[in-house]
Amino acid sequence: MDSSKPFSTIAADHSSSREPLKVESNGEAAISLQEWRGWGTTSTVPSMVTQVVEDLNMLEKNVDAQMVFGGNHGKLSGDFKVQEDKKHRAKYQSLGDSEQKLQFFSARQIACRVLGSRGYLCQKCWLSSGDCMCSKLITCPLWNRMRFWLYMHPKDFLRQNNTGKLLWQVFGVQAATLCLYGITEHEDMMWDALKLAGKDKVWCLYPNKNAPTNSVKDSMAGLSFANVENHPEMAGGAHSLNFILIDGTWSNSGAMFSRLKDRYKLMWGEEEIPCITLNTGASLMHKLRPQPSWDRTCTAAAAIGLLDELHDLPNFVSYGLDKQAKALEDAVEVLFEALTIRRLRMGKSITRKQRHNRDIF
Incomplete structure (x- = not known):
């Protein structure tokens, strides 16, 4: 806490x-x-x-x-x-x-x-023009064997306090790709790429209590990349590790996860999409945007947690994932500062009431 x-x-x-x-x-x-x-x-x-x-x-x-x-x-x-x-x-x-x-x-x-x-929000950071934080963000290349998919609910699209947008601002749109829930062109694009990668290279970061989940160590410790690293021409989607991040409120995430499961079953005939649980704690964004409980966190913090836990594994330690996690963490701090300044300027409190306090004990 x-x-x-x-x-x-x-x-x-x-x-x-x-x-x-x-x-x-x-x-x-x-x-x-x-x-x-x-x-x-x-x-x-x-x-x-x-x-x-x-x-x-x-x-x-x-x-x-x-x-x-x-x-x-x-x-x-x-x-x-x-x-x-x-x-x-x-x-x-x-x-x-x-x-x-x-x-x-x-x-x-x-x-x-x-x-x-139009004419109000900055297209890059989704903040009002007067609060634009783009000049303070520092980009960082993501390890080229990883790809994030931001599976975003339409009600989170262009939200100023959304943290999922930070992934493509830091890593680029090809390394962290937006997929809007319910938009055919987006969902087809994502699933075409996942099919190319193969089901053994697809995971969803979602604390699903009703389905089997594995830790990062259980899911990733046995993977080897030596063959891929020695063949740069094999850098296409077929050799990328794909991580789906559900970017929506907790009340919407259940329907989003169910839709992912249905598409996964249609493509590969499996009842359950592989899920990874993380050991993340409370995000900095908890101060401005309360979560249902302290064990649940924002999208960017989930990505940071994944990168940090992967870096702790011997087979991932040489890929600089800790530095990539730090770059994303710095971006969260920039967003937090920008949102704080905005709320103060508007005369709003920057202390948010906790919700569902029974869940944090």
């Missing part, structure tokens, strides 16, 4: 420091490939996201209301929200099955977040 003293609440001048409450649509009719990839993705613009954007722009032309987004998360507001809410509910009800509904839900969430963040 973190025994640091709690931060105090410091008031700020709301008249000068409050961030804008509304972001208006700039009238652009589409999300370009350049803009889409600027947010940290490597895919083409998902077709259903494009369709949602087109529908929103068409609705704006047909009703006497401007597309306006309130707050920081791409939520529609005002009269346009009332009109759009009726339309999207009717669309949702008309869809034939749960898969189509999930895809529509995800696409709508993502489309609104992109449109509502």
Whole structure:
């Protein structure tokens, strides 16, 4: 348990420091490939996201209301929200099955977040332009036999306090690749790469109490990389160790994990996807963003824990994973500082109440 003293609440001048409450649509009719990839993705613009954007722009032309987004998360507001809410509910009800509904839900969430963040959030760090921390981040190459997959829930996409984004900011988008839950193009891209790697090189970092899990040592201590290291031409996905990090709230992670299991079974016929548990403690981010219990941690901290535990194994010690873990840990500190400054400027408390205290004992 973190025994640091709690931060105090410091008031700020709301008249000068409050961030804008509304972001208006700039009238652009589409999300370009350049803009889409600027947010940290490597895919083409998902077709259903494009369709949602087109529908929103068409609705704006047909009703006497401007597309306006309130707050920081791409939520529609005002009269346009009332009109759009009726339309999207009717669309949702008309869809034939749960898969189509999930895809529509995800696409709508993502489309609104992109449109509502234009000109407001930095595309690299997902913080407001005035809080941009990009100049303080130091990049570091990840060991070329590892690849992280950030399996992210749409409600965490473009969240300013999201820590998963730090992985590709530090290691690059090819070493830490974003995969958005419910987006066909993203999920197909990830599973195509996992199929190429083979099921013996795929693990999910998830403390699943209802399925068998192994420690890092149990899962990785017997692996050998001598043959691969001696053949640089074999550096493709077939020889990468793939680690899936579920990036979403704990209330959403169960459905995300279930979807991973279903796809894993469809591809390889196995009931359970291999899971790894970590010995991580409380993350620095616990101070600003409480977790359900102290044994659960943020996405970046999970990646740090994996790198540290791998470095302790004799067959991994020569790959500099401790330095890569430190680079990511430094990035978490940069994000923590940026979020703290932002909250103080807005006159908000930087001491967050603990939740589910019964779980921490």
